[in-house]
Amino acid sequence: MMERLRLWWPWILPPVLMLIVYRHGLSSWFQQDDFAWLLQWRQFNSWSDLPGLLFTPQAQGTIRPWSERAFFLAGYGLFGMDPRPMHALVALTQIGSLWLMASLMLRLTGSRIAAGLAPMLWVISPGLGTPMSWLSTYNQILCGFFLLAALTLFIRAAERPGVGRTWSAMGVFVLGFGALEINLVFPALATAWCLLYAPWQWKRTLPYWAVSGLYFVLHQAVAAKPAEGPYAMHWNLEMGSTLVRYFGTALAGGRTLGPWRLPEWGWAPGAWVAGIVLLAVAGAAWRKGHRTPAFGLMWFAATIGPVLPLRDHFSTYYLAIPAAGLAMAVASLLASGNRRWAIAAAAVVVVQLAFAYQVTRAAERWHLERGAKLKVLFEGLERIAQVHPGKKVLLTGMDTATYWGGFFDGPHKLLGLNEVFIAPDAAARIQAYPELGDMGPTIASRVEAARDVLWGRAVVYGIEEKALRNITRAYAKSIPEHWLETRPRMLNFSGVVAEQDLGEGWHPVEVGARWMGKRAVVYLAGPGDGEVRLRVAGYLPEVCVKDGPVEVRVWAGGLEMGGGTITAKNLSFEFLFASPEALRGRSEVAVEIEVSRTYKEPGGWRELGLHFGQIGWAQR
Amino acid sequence: MRRLKFIYLLALAPLAGCNTYRRPNPSATIEEPSELASMVSMGEPRDESQILNGFGQTESNAWRWTEKRFSVSLGTPLAGRMKGARLELKCAVADVIAAQLLPLTVGVKLNGRALEPRRLTAAGQQSVLFAVPKEALGEDAVVVEFELDKTGRQGGEAREFGLIVVSIGFIEP
Numbered sequence: 024m025m026e027r028l029r030l031w032w033p034w035i036l037p038p039v040l041m042l043i044v045y046r047h048g049l050s051s052w053f054q055q056d057d058f059a060w061l062l063q064w065r066q067f068n069s070w071s072d073l074p075g076l077l078f079t080p081q082a083q084g085t086i087r088p089w090s091e092r093a094f095f096l097a098g099y100g101l102f103g104m105d106p107r108p109m110h111a112l113v114a115l116t117q118i119g120s121l122w123l124m125a126s127l128m129l130r131l132t133g134s135r136i137a138a139g140l141a142p143m144l145w146v147i148s149p150g151l152g153t154p155m156s157w158l159s160t161y162n163q164i165l166c167g168f169f170l171l172a173a174l175t176l177f178i179r180a181a182e183r184p185g186v187g188r189t190w191s192a193m194g195v196f197v198l199g200f201g202a203l204e205i206n207l208v209f210p211a212l213a214t215a216w217c218l219l220y221a222p223w224q225w226k227r228t229l230p231y232w233a234v235s236g237l238y239f240v241l242h243q244a245v246a247a248k249p250a251e252g253p254y255a256m257h258w259n260l261e262m263g264s265t266l267v268r269y270f271g272t273a274l275a276g277g278r279t280l281g282p283w284r285l286p287e288w289g290w291a292p293g294a295w296v297a298g299i300v301l302l303a304v305a306g307a308a309w310r311k312g313h314r315t316p317a318f319g320l321m322w323f324a325a326t327i328g329p330v331l332p333l334r335d336h337f338s339t340y341y342l343a344i345p346a347a348g349l350a351m352a353v354a355s356l357l358a359s360g361n362r363r364w365a366i367a368a369a370a371v372v373v374v375q376l377a378f379a380y381q382v383t384r385a386a387e388r389w390h391l392e393r394g395a396k397l398k399v400l401f402e403g404l405e406r407i408a409q410v411h412p413g414k415k416v417l418l419t420g421m422d423t424a425t426y427w428g429g430f431f432d433g434p435h436k437l438l439g440l441n442e443v444f445i446a447p448d449a450a451a452r453i454q455a456y457p458e459l460g461d462m463g464p465t466i467a468s469r470v471e472a473a474r475d476v477l478w479g480r481a482v483v484y485g486i487e488e489k490a491l492r493n494i495t496r497a498y499a500k501s502i503p504e505h506w507l508e509t510r511p512r513m514l515n516f517s518g519v520v521a522e523q524d525l526g527e528g529w530h531p532v533e534v535g536a537r538w539m540g541k542r543a544v545v546y547l548a549g550p551g552d553g554e555v556r557l558r559v560a561g562y563l564p565e566v567c568v569k570d571g572p573v574e575v576r577v578w579a580g581g582l583e584m585g586g587g588t589i590t591a592k593n594l595s596f597e598f599l600f601a602s603p604e605a606l607r608g609r610s611e612v613a614v615e616i617e618v619s620r621t622y623k624e625p626g627g628w629r630e631l632g633l634h635f636g637q638i639g640w641a642q643r
Numbered sequence: 644m645r646r647l648k649f650i651y652l653l654a655l656a657p658l659a660g661c662n663t664y665r666r667p668n669p670s671a672t673i674e675e676p677s678e679l680a681s682m683v684s685m686g687e688p689r690d691e692s693q694i695l696n697g698f699g700q701t702e703s704n705a706w707r708w709t710e711k712r713f714s715v716s717l718g719t720p721l722a723g724r725m726k727g728a729r730l731e732l733k734c735a736v737a738d739v740i741a742a743q744l745l746p747l748t749v750g751v752k753l754n755g756r757a758l759e760p761r762r763l764t765a766a767g768q769q770s771v772l773f774a775v776p777k778e779a780l781g782e783d784a785v786v787v788e789f790e791l792d793k794t795g796r797q798g799g800e801a802r803e804f805g806l807i808v809v810s811i812g813f814i815e816p
Contacts, residue, residue: 402671477722
């Protein structure tokens with residue numbers, strides 16, 4: 024028994040340590056982007072939808088069919104709003120990676136100590152804190168697995184050539200692109216192994232370089248390339264300082280947390296010392312023929328490389344895969360048999376435990392707590408949908424973490440609740456982050472809230488620690504009368520639009536929308552702070568443009584705002600016009616809309632112009 | 644190869660027809676004690692306690708016959724207390740007794756305060772609206788009493804038949 028344990032501990036202890044370290048993170052609930060991915064399910068109406076759902080480029084042009092699309096489609100389809108089975112898959116994948124890493128280290132160093140320590144050091148690295156706790160970052164975990172699996176198979180194929188081994192390595196590598204774009208760097212990892220351990224095998228890497236090159240070209244064709252914002256790429260010397268920052272963060276967390284009474288920058292000296300020591304000792308070891316520390320550092324550089332141009336999107340979880348390289352480097356030094364190197368590596372581990380591990384723990388606890396708040400919100404909304412069907416929902420008491428941590432992504436849409444808003448004035452306690460999105464559409468205006476609450480069309484709930492409390496009656500009594508006097512700044516025709524805000528030219532209301540004739544008028548309040556556009560949006564059936572395009576002209580407060588054209592290509596139309604400064608703050612602005620042609624209903628009397636939609640001021 | 648196909652199908656098959664329904668957690672919200680609705684529907688069991696007298700049994704889970712006099716209790720909408728409201732009687736004059744009823748005058752009192760009566764001249768479904776001043780909505784609840792100037796008889800039944808009512812309630816002015 025002890026003999027078996029001595030042989031197998033590198034494959035047993037790291038997974039046990041992982042389950043202990045991430046016991047909180049692996050229990051956390053859905054949050055942030057998770058809801059957008061879960062909402063994919065609503066577009067999955069038949070099997071013919073599946074290819075499009077899996078492979079159509081989405082956010083920033085990413086195509087990650089396994090780690091995002093299939094992961095959430097299958098997770099929600101099979102288990103609904105229970106994240107535990109999805110976390111179990113995350114844990115199993117990472118256990119697979121830990122096993123692969125142990126095997127790889129045994130192969131590279133011949134040491135069981137290195138084989139066991141490397142995955143354990145990877146487990147405590149700050150890069151894994153978020154991916155082990157937040158399901159939307161499963162792409163990091165799965166990509167790490169594919170890279171390790173492909174490298175293991177590549178080395179086996181190089182050591183014992185065979186068609187099956189060669190193609191299985193290539194197959195796993197190609198599948199890895201379905202996890203994350205960083206899979207692109209695999210040829211660099213394979214080349215690094217060849218360079219250090221088997222230089223005569225370098226030609227084997229050429230097909231991998233070709234595949235990565237092809238993928239790069241294809242990805243560039245579909246990926247968004249924003250010129251500004253967090254995802255703008257900065258190909259310049261600043262990439263060097265970003266690399267140093269990531270290296271320091273991997274070693275010492277990038278923040279000072281834990282029991283230490285140190286200033287905020289207290290982690291930095293530790294990171295510098297650990298970094299310099301590690302580089303120096305790895306260099307010395309290479310000169311003496313110990314190549315694994317150098318391989319680990321090459322792994323780090325190769326896998327962090329693709330995110331270095333993202334200067335303004337520094338994320339600790341981008342270290343999930345590169346941290347494996349540092350773990351390999353440090354573990355191989357600890358097990359090298361050279362006392363000086365081992366002591367130096369132990370010092371690096373002390374820094375990691377003192378600083379970096381605290382960040383790992385904080386990340387998983389933070390995700391657990393944020394998820395718990397979102398669970399309270401979601402379950403409350405689920406209950407509201409049951410007991411107040413068809414009612415608009417206004418929320419008070421929401422904090423910044425809950426808002427940006429999930430509410431903004433629309434979890435209520437999973438429940439079929441489309442009208443859930445932050446109550447007026449309740450948004451004051453939520454910090455705005457314009458780079459994350461426009462809060463405007465999620466906040467009810469005073470006039471809408473007053474009308475909907477006082478006429479019984481809306482319910483108001485306060486968010487408490489463990490439940491949502493119905494405060495409709497108290498809220499209604501607190502609404503000042505002048506809220507009813509004002510005009511709305513946005514008319515949403517999918518809900519109830521008061522007749523008093525409509526001027527001439529409108530046909531009677533229909534379910535969820537309203538037709539105008541040739542010319543129609545609505546009355547809005549003038550644009551508020553940050554509302555820089557007038558948004559006019561709706562839909563036109565194809566039959567309305569069969570005789571040619573429909574020209575639209577819009578005036579506001581007597582000023583011509585501009586126009587647009589509706590053809591068969593933009594039947595779901597949206598026109599945005601710059602808000603004139605002269606209208607800002609006005610209590611009433613008449614918005615007039617006119618179309619060049621109308622469609623006469625067969626057998627009916629109505630002249631149909633446009634079908635709305637929304638008319639109102641917007642922040643974008 | 645067959646084994647691979649089987650694993651693939653096994654992995655994807657449950658997606659086709661699995662049930663994602665979950666029962667909402669009753670403790671997820673803390674509700675206010677119930678209050679009177681400001682709109683009552685004849686087919687809504689929850690509103691039954693607000694239907695006071697002068698109505699027949701619910702028909703087709705949607706409507707009721709009335710007698711000459713009928714009444715309901717309604718909660719007063721808070722906005723109505725500020726701005727006044729309209730009282731909406733969604734009803735129909737049945738074709739079979741239209742000749743006996745029309746023209747028909749509908750009178751109404753709110754907590755004993757009479758509103759301007761309305762005169763119906765056509766058969767079929769209609770919405771009868773009464774202007775309600777805010778002074779009539781000062782209380783949390785009002786008793787709304789309707790009175791028709793005539794009723795009809797049909798099919799040899801002894802009882803009197805008035806309007807077919809679908810709902811009664813306050814709406815925005």
